Amino acid sequence: MSDTLRLLLALLGLGPQLEKLLGDKWPAYRDDLLELAGRAGEGNDPGELRRALDALVQRLLAEAPAAEIVRRAVQATQPAPVKEIVIRRGRPPPPVVSEIVRPSADEATGIVTIPVFYGTDRARGGDTPASYFRGERGTLAFGIAEVSVPTRGRDLGELTGPSWWRFELTADPARHVILRSVGPLGRDVFVTSLTDSLAAADARDVLVFVHGYNVTFEDAARRAGQLSVDLKFAGRTLLYSWASAADTKKYTVDESTIEWSRDHFEAFLQLALAEIGAREVHVIAHSMGNRAVINTLERVSSWQLPTGAAKLGQVIFAAPDIDRDRFVQLAAKFKDSAARFTLYASSRDVALLASKFIHGYPRAGEAGAALLVVDGVDTIDASLVDTSLVGLHHSYFGDKRSILNDMFNLIAQQLAPDQRFDLQASGNAPQKYWSYRA
Template sequence: MINAFHILFCRCLAVIFLCMLASCAAPPPTTMAPRPVVTPWTTVDVFYGTNRKATGEVGPNHVFGTQLGDLRYGVCQVTIPATHAPGEIERPEWYKFEFSEDPVKHVTIRTLRHLSRDEFATVFSVARQEMNTEDILIFIHGFSNTFDESVRRTGQLCYDLGFPGIAMTYSWPSQGAFSVANYYRDEDYVRQSIPYLKQFLLDVVRNADGARINIIAHSMGNRLMTRTIAEIEKEAPQAVFNQIILAAPDVDAKVFKENIFPRMAGKARHFTLYASSEDKALMASRVLHDQSRLGESGEFLTIVPGLDTIDSTGVDPSTLGHSYYSSTRTLLNDIHDLVIESVPPEKRYLRHVPGRPAAYWQMVFDSDE
């Protein structure tokens, strides 16, 4: 009797002991939701056309050089850091001990993919479908720009504008360095690049299937753009663009007014000119050519029926005062309202100036910008 009771007692103790062990054991593993991966940069796909000659190098920053070549197509992926400041193209700085690109800190070209003409049309069409967009923005750079600079600028510009569509750039063979000799060579290559840009634009028009195609050209790039649009007028009267923006154009004002713009009229729904009397680069060009430039304001301001002229004097505090279209919040905001919202000038943050003998617009800006 005692043995039976002892055995039962021991078994009870064993059960209690096992329960205590179970309560001290680690809980069964639970399924945790994966943490979202936060990438410290944003990517912008930039399609490109270029008539620069390939260098044979692999890296995206040096694929195309400064010599005249055949028309090439492709697409790049540009990274914009989370710390990006509007209007800036963050690059490695030696005084910060930065000697290589870092997408966490800098605007970089992450990938570059060459495409045939047919592949360009296919990839472009797929991108439009995936983005569900009817908007395209083409940027054409000016004097002293390299291929990689034009790609990064396009990525920065579209990112800062909040542009909801396809980003593109056309890069002609500028020498990418300041000198009088390079300026004259760039002028020559602009003239030789007209048929290449014309083919590129006609390809985009054909593949866009009625989408809204906007063009922003800067500085000397306006010589290429305006003459090309004039040529398209002869060969493809159906090619109508949406917004065409002439930013600080290094173009002969008299020639533009009398010979070029009459051939461009009707090729876009809207034309806008941004000019400034503080643009030192255009002052130098005026002296060099002995003729006022289209991008100058003040006594040289150009007003043409069918073209909205906006005096941007005072917006750009930089030394040259030549890149205000993409580096100041005021201009970025105005271009956003123009291109993305289709807001007419009388409803934007502009001051109407009557007279001279026709009316024009003046930028209203924050002096602390």
């Protein structure tokens, strides 16, 4: 974890104390901290982020009541002295159970095009793929988004796009994950198209991705396509894109919208289970998107699905931004409704700590002292995975090789945690959970 992130997390943790010490001045500092947390979660330029944080710290140090605890936080987050590293020789570890193999369907161009079957309640926007849906609420609509994903020159899990510092002014299909087109379909045509496509797939399974807070339709579709390729998913990939405002300053707007969106997601999930001839439906929900999924799962037992409907297979809660205690209440109701539930948590997720900062209570995706272990859900502490990047990027679930490998073993191989080499058991029943090997 970087020193910048460590200090930002420390200041977020001091929120209640700073509020008491600063009084009427606190709201302005609170808003600045939350904006920095949002920028960190987006993976913004580390140098620019550090300069902005340093400026905020200098202002806090000038506030006499708060200066001492801020100074202690700065000192506590300084890098530790470098220790001598002793290399011990021994037997190499056994191989990973199932390493992900990159798609090789198009060796000539090194580009795979994924049809992402979407449902969205966003309002219509412009005519280009990037602007086709806006961040305002609309009505439930369906269609197919084409996403091209390069299979060469891109690290597994990387959601590549043009970078100004590389002087890349336009997207290059050979290097970047690109939303190439958005094709709207009426509901009946959508169901028929998806049914026919699934019948021709290597597996009659579907993967439903639900994005989190501060995400555009374009980036949600790109992430869905990237996950499909890197997980080497043999069925068809679906996206449910709720009307996130895609603005770090509109967290509370997104909170209201995800609650409004739940009935639309429920209708979309029922369609996937009952109308397209699927065998199993797997779900990956990220961040705030978990609220729609978890609140929908509460009602699954009351659904009247037709004979022969698909079953819920692997349901993955990635960094869930939902009240920890609320998750416990709902898990007791949905724990038997799918083949397996898996929760990925991290103590280094700045977006979740910012959410806790706002709400005053732990989030279900936190690790550390707040790590959630509940009956019927496999909890995986991902805090140790690639710690130089995990905390700076709230989407660590989708862009870290070991977590993608774990999801591959979970979805494609149907392996329990004790069968997945990268994981080791921690704690004792009933508080047993899993963590990545150091």
